[in-house]
Amino acid sequence: MKKIFYGVTALALMAGWGCSRVDANTSNSVPTTDAYEATVTSSNSAAGTTRTTADAYVAPGTTSNVAGTGTMRYGTRDITEATFLTEAASSNMMEVQLGKLALERSANSEIKRFAQTLVDHHTKGSQELTSIASGMNFTLPTALLPEHQKLVDELSKLTGSEFDRKYIDKIEDAHESDIALFDVVSNAAPTTTVKAFAIRTLPMLRVHEHEADELEKKILK
Numbered sequence: 001m002k003k004i005f006y007g008v009t010a011l012a013l014m015a016g017w018g019c020s021r022v023d024a025n026t027s028n029s030v031p032t033t034d035a036y037e038a039t040v041t042s043s044n045s046a047a048g049t050t051r052t053t054a055d056a057y058v059a060p061g062t063t064s065n066v067a068g069t070g071t072m073r074y075g076t077r078d079i080t081e082a083t084f085l086t087e088a089a090s091s092n093m094m095e096v097q098l099g100k101l102a103l104e105r106s107a108n109s110e111i112k113r114f115a116q117t118l119v120d121h122h123t124k125g126s127q128e129l130t131s132i133a134s135g136m137n138f139t140l141p142t143a144l145l146p147e148h149q150k151l152v153d154e155l156s157k158l159t160g161s162e163f164d165r166k167y168i169d170k171i172e173d174a175h176e177s178d179i180a181l182f183d184v185v186s187n188a189a190p191t192t193t194v195k196a197f198a199i200r201t202l203p204m205l206r207v208h209e210h211e212a213d214e215l216e217k218k219i220l221k
Contacts, residue, residue: 070190072188073188079184081194091174094149095122096123099122102115103119105158110218110219117211118171132193172212186202
């Protein structure tokens with residue numbers, strides 16, 4: 001079932017981690033190497049301060065001096081790089097938690113394989129985001145955003161085929177939302193490292209979404 005999952009969240013990540021780089025279908029020309037992604041210019045650092053996740057929540061139409069300046073339009077709201085980093089970090093953590101839950105709860109070998117892939121990719125994504133945020137003097141969340149926690153709590157109550165159906169459905173929805181958000185950031189982020197990260201993450205998000213869709217068709221009829 002293809003539908004947008006979270007209207008206000010970006011969910012999770014990771015191109016080039018254990019799989020081939022797939023055409024991201026973007027017109028961006030920002031370099032996509034890991035070395036480039038890891039480079040953070042001093043001009044984009046918030047001098048002498050460490051920002052918290054509270055700074056990520058800025059009202060539509062406002063700007064933030066955290067993680068770059070200016071806003072980007074995502075759906076019906078304006079977001080900053082701080083918003084993006086916060087939501088992406090929470091999404092990564094959610095994907096890892098749900099993947100580990102699927103490894104415990106599912107008896108389906110294909111779902112377990114897919115879940116392990118997500119755990120591996122999103123764990124590495126979390127590590128990379130931490131590096132990027134650290135270079136920008138921005139503190140990522142250590143707990144899930146409420147909407148992500150709500151989904152983890154919901155799936156934690158399920159077992160067997162009921163869990164399988166809900167897990168695949170929600171993972172597909174989550175990646176559709178991620179793709180939409182990362183596409184915006186890949187084109188409009190003012191900070192080069194954030195933009196490059198979004199560009200090279202898009203192919204992996206598309207692969208994950210496609211695999212979830214195929215699993216839904218094949219297994220969860």
